[in-house]
Amino acid sequence: MSGGIVINAFGGLAIFLLAMLMMTEGLTIFAGSGLKQLLGRWTSTPLRGVAAGILVTGLVQSSSAVTVATLGFVNAGVLTLRQALGVIFGTNVGTTMTAWMVSLLGFGFKIESFALPILTLGVILRLIAPRRRWKGLGKALAGFGLFFLGLAILKEAFAELAHTYSAEVAGGTIAGGPLALLLVGFVATVLTQSSSAAIAIILTAAAGGVIGLDMAGAAVIGANLGTTSTAAVAVFKATPAAKRLALGHIFFNAVTGVVALLLLPAFLWLIGELAEMLGMHNGAATKLALFHTVFNVLGVFLMLPLTGLLAKLLERLFQSVEEDIGRPRHLDSTLAATPALAVAALHEELQRLLGIVTGILHSALSGAARTPDLEKQADAVHTLTEAIAGFVASLRADAMTQQAAGEMADALYAARHFREAARLAPSMRLLVKQAGRLEDSAAGQPLQQVLALAGDCISEAPAAEQTTSSDTRLDELRWISRQARKGLLDTALHRQLSVDGLDIVLEALYSTRRALEQLIKGRLLARGWQKTEIGAEKGERQEQIAAQVKAE
Incomplete structure (x- = not known):
């Protein structure tokens, strides 16, 4: 050739x-x-x-x-x-x-x-x-x-x-x-x-x-x-x-x-x-x-x-943790014809979502998960909340009682709050890292207090009786976050933190506070479903809290 x-x-x-x-x-x-x-x-x-x-x-x-x-x-x-x-x-x-x-x-x-x-x-x-x-x-x-x-x-x-x-x-x-x-x-x-x-x-x-x-x-x-x-x-x-x-x-x-x-x-x-x-x-x-x-x-x-x-x-191959998170376990289209069963299934799925989001925030606070893993899990939570919204949309509103329709609306609000909390989990992990670096500065103690309070908020038992203290928890969270912000500004004034570094930590602090607020608000709405079991007085209190959460 x-x-x-x-x-x-x-x-x-x-x-x-x-x-x-x-x-x-x-x-x-x-x-x-x-x-x-x-x-x-x-x-x-x-x-x-x-x-x-x-x-x-x-x-x-x-x-x-x-x-x-x-x-x-x-x-x-x-x-x-x-x-x-x-x-x-x-x-x-x-x-x-x-x-x-x-x-x-x-x-x-x-x-x-x-x-x-x-x-x-x-x-x-x-x-x-x-x-x-x-x-x-x-x-x-x-x-x-x-x-x-x-x-x-x-x-x-x-x-x-x-x-x-x-x-x-x-x-x-x-x-x-x-x-x-x-x-x-x-x-x-x-x-x-x-x-x-x-x-x-x-x-x-x-x-x-x-x-x-x-x-x-x-x-x-x-x-x-x-x-x-x-x-x-x-x-x-x-x-x-x-x-x-x-x-x-x-x-x-x-x-x-x-x-x-x-x-x-x-x-x-x-x-x-x-x-x-x-x-x-x-x-x-x-x-x-x-x-x-x-x-x-x-x-x-x-x-x-x-x-x-x-x-x-x-679909049986290459199973992942994120896919397991994003796939509903309790929702079924066959339940749409029976609103009472649909509400019960939605409640179970919402409690599962709460457990998933709590676990993600725990991992962020402890540093057990890397940022890319937290982002993947947050995407999976987004998928699950979309599935919940799709399930609610498939139900016939005219076949429901007014109470059931209200519970469906609360479920959508709660799922949205949980989704936002999961999305902000990587920022919480960043704040943990930055707090360790600033331990000896004026911001060190208030940042540690924020993280300690974060641990308390995440670990809070889901018992309905604790609902009345949640609004107090929100006030405490906002107050300690302001103290941490003042400490960070003081640290920057003493040249212990650069301007760019200050922006990063302030953003992480704001996102962490918002993640915890979203978690608490979602919990309040999810617990509101149990009002018939804990008495009319507490039920009325939860309705007030739910209205306040939606307004915010």
Whole structure:
């Protein structure tokens, strides 16, 4: 093999990869937030997710980019696992668009006749367009032109290769068996991180006579399997939900690939007959594009009915503490028809939420948890409070008594207070660290008093009889926080604390006080549900306290 062939092949591949990158980035900019909104909103069912995956992947010309975006949506909780699996199934069909561009445009026309004008138009638009969106379109058009120029160089390199080794290559003796070509396709996709590039190489090699149709089919299957590497790499530090999605992606491609490989001879015969019926006479490249599409569509038909079952199986994997926190244990949609049972279940869930938030604040005060862990747990509390709000919203207000409706409102207020307390837990941990540094300053003693009072507030027993002292606790907390603030200002005046340091500690002090206030207020509202058990007089007192909390 001459050095010129190698240089041309790698040069064509380099231009091709650059073109794919430019097309993806340019089309993403041109589309703006519309594609993200499509992925985030138009995926209520797995079937609609498949359609969204096909459309978005076809538009941005990158299944890897769509896969990573979908992983991000799952991380953020925008998509459920079941919805996201549909999108992933669709990306495998959408990525076949590249094969069709290569086969129909790359081999059916003289490439230079339209590639250079498109490239020129793209560059001009990129340079003179006044808006970022249209510059993105120019970049995409330039990438589209480069796509075909790179393809032309690849065609030339593989034509020379086929001419040089015509006898051996025509018989497929150099390439080895289908399994070897499957591995080649897999490795090519992993190395280039682009199944489109790998498939373009395979189609070009088959069209140039370098490999036979059966070998090229095996290589296409390998390239399809190689797309899972992007998802696998993207989830090393992702959430458990994203890891499950990546595993679902690998499972889909593995099942589809195994079925296609086992039925490869029958598939290729069917593709040949189908190509004849459709009048496709453009040779091996068109048949491979059709093969790539058909076996991915078949994979969707095989896996789509199993999406719900697959999601349930995957949800048992990669369990985390945060997910356990965010998943309600006592709320069930079947309780909506019985308000009394719904109120009881909501009370149990609210007590569980109180215990979780108390534990988070304990960890922050003792320094037992790192700040990133506290932030993750706070996010989980946010998820749980959203679930509580959704449960309350699902209940029929007209079927409730006035008392039950009031208790539901109190539950929402209490959940909101608990969520805010958990969110501020990292600031409490920061105050603990800063108080240790300022132990010998004027702020040292009042800061320690704040932390001691914080410990008392967090550890306070949830007995209803203690409710009447909670407003006193709030006053005490505010008074000691003011003393600590004065001590910090005095420390800064004596140059024992920098201005920036003062701002940090004051913010941590304010957030700690607010976290404790939110905890106390949430407790007051949660305990208000027990007023029927502790007598009318205390019940009236709790109603007054609840009204005061809401007003504040």
